[in-house]
Amino acid sequence: MSGLGKPLHMLPTVTKAFGVKHGYSNILGELVLADVLDYGDCEDFQIVCPNCREPLFKRIRSETHYFAHYQESKSLHSECELRVRNFTASDIDAKTAFARDQRLRYFLEQTTVLLRECPFRNPEDVIVRETAFRRLRRTPEFRWWAQTISDWLRRQDGNLLALTREHAASVYERWERVSFAPKTTFSREQQERAAADMLMTFATPLGRQALDKALNTAWVDLSLVTGDMAQRGASVGFSGPISDYMRAVLNGPDASAAASHHWLLTSPMPKGLHPQQNVTWSAIFLNQLTESLVEALLMLDYMGSLRKRARTAH
Structure with missing residues (x-):
């Protein structure tokens, strides 16, 4: 489960706001948007990074919904962020269909x-x-x-x-x-x-x-x-x-x-x-x-x- 309801010091550490809107659901077999899932859905739908396949959790900052990695390499995050943000609408539609x-x-x-x-x-x-x-x-x-x-x-x-x-x-x-x-x-x-x-x-x-x-x-x-x-x-x-x-x-x-x-x-x-x-x-x-x-x-x-x-x- 995500850290919803836990004390702040028990929340997983994140290197920086990762801002990736799409995660990959191992259950659904498709890309999903962060703003359509609740915090606990990340475990239920087995949400992972579309690039590195590491587990993700949901965050909301300044009313922006996004997925973030748990504590990991900053260089890996940058690579994942770049690759996921480069997904085109047609790429996402094709994968989803x-x-x-x-x-x-x-x-x-x-x-x-x-x-x-x-x-x-x-x-x-x-x-x-x-x-x-x-x-x-x-x-x-x-x-x-x-x-x-x-x-x-x-x-x-x-x-x-x-x-x-x-x-x-x-x-x-x-x-x-x-x-x-x-x-x-x-x-x-x-x-x-x-x-x-x-x-x-x-x-x-x-x-x-x-x-x-x-x-x-x-x-x-x-x-x-x-x-x-x-x-x-x-x-x-x-x-x-x-x-x-x-x-x-x-x-x-x-x-x-x-x-x-x-x-x-x-x-x-x-x-x-x-x-x-x-x-x-x-x-x-x-x-x-x-x-x-x-x-x-x-x-x-x-x-x-x-x-x-x-x-x-x-």
Whole structure:
């Protein structure tokens, strides 16, 4: 950890203000700016000098955020400072894009593990979810929704981060109402960015299998929530039909599931349940299922997975 909270005489000695804005994260595999990290993040993200690979810590002087070496050679500091400051914007963009692509590929490969090892889920739920997925993937209705969401994500283009944050705000509000506060090493903003990146990758052929896995989790989560609301009579006008549809699909494939799917796609919501006219139940379900998907992604332990990768690499 950095020296935050320690007496001044216990702080690591620095030769002079080093003023380097970028450090390299062994965890993320990319360059990061000092002003987006807190003091303790230097240990969590394993921040080192991009040139000499020695550990760095964060300092703030005259409202300027920068990374500094611990006590070392002044000549080495000067060389590091010169090399890091000579990084061009295109150099940084290229390194960041490559690292981000590699990180997303790793997350896609680990999607099943991340969902299974989510620390905020009941371990017994794993069997229920795996059983549900085996059933769901045989149904044409689930496959239809997976393709629909994949196409919808592809059409969002540069709006995915904003859409993710919109859904995340609703998710956080709901969590707060039930005093549920999953703690992740990533900040909320970083979790939202990771979730948006995952959604963007889900829209590619490479991410389709991962989308199916994550959507299975989202489907089961939403089914449990709407089923519970319908049993309690809370917002039954919305929850009841959605719960009935999801249960029919999960128990399918059969004629009942097909009929329920047709009804969902073609039936408008009754007046009073939605401010707009002629909104079908399927539009509402798409929004709810997408929000459930975002919620599942916000709960994943991305940092733990990256730490595991870093340990394996070394």
